[in-house]
Amino acid sequence: MLFVAGWALSLYFHKKYWMYRQKTMGLGPKIIYILQLIIMAGLYGMIINQIFQDESKDKLTIVLRFIILFVSNILLFGLVYFILYIFNNQEYGKTDENVVIASSLNGRYVQMAYLSLVTFFTVGYSNIIPFGIASRITSIIQIMTAYLVSAFLYSRSSILFDIK
């Protein structure tokens, strides 16, 4: 619930600041996004901690907890990508001239979540790519955490599919 609250907070913020169409922002919104990032990172840590200590055998509980874990990972790293974009608007590139990249902050926010999702599930469409060093290091970290989290789900698959 706390995580959903954090996400709603982010929606509110990016609605509030979406008129900042210039490529630069004041310090205030940046600090707000960073505070939001800190809160979401803390919540993500709590979720991970809870799941690693969890010995539940209930299928629905396991599935729900992993969905929460996946979604929170995607949104957390989407926010990280977005903050990197706020600080450096040359951070991301595209592979094709035909690809449209959103010019508004609103659209950017959604596109960064999209990049995060495409990375998390190892799809890699590459219509938006991390280009600067900071975002590339971030995506390295995300790929590895995504793999760890997915492998942890597979380790529970013997419970999910009743394998004895």
Added chain:
Amino acid sequence: MLTGHLKWPFLFNLAIFMAGIFYTIYLDKYYTKDDKDIPLHHKVVFLIFAATLLVIYLGQFYYITTQTVYGSVKKDKFIDWILQMFVGNLLAFALIYFALSLLVPNQFYDVEGKINTGSLLTRYIEMLYFSVSTFFTIGFGDIVALQNTSRIINMIQILTAYVVQTYLYADILLGN
């Protein structure tokens, strides 16, 4: 966190990789961005680093696939296993790609042509990024292998990645 007796090869790998980072910073300080200005012995050092990492990794791989039984990847050894088998692969191949791109020109292609003009540190991290996105089957396609040598090494990495990951799943399913 690191419990097994295989931790020393991994720590050695990591140390060599960090040494490579500092070495690129050193080279950035004294040479221009053009590869031709860098003397050959600096490039050979990176090749030796890469060969060392690869030999250590193959040794670990052989040990784990032949000398341990299924079901050895338990909860407490999971991170340990990942560090040894995955991160070892990533670091070794990142170094090989980097040494190759130094020794032979135009081995890799970046979409916006930035890869051969950036500093050596940038290229080092780019090669790590390429290695990670290859290993975990992401395939962004912003950096691609362009010539025979790098393509063959890329294929070898994809195959080893597949084998290692399949081994992990089999281990988890059969062991539990």
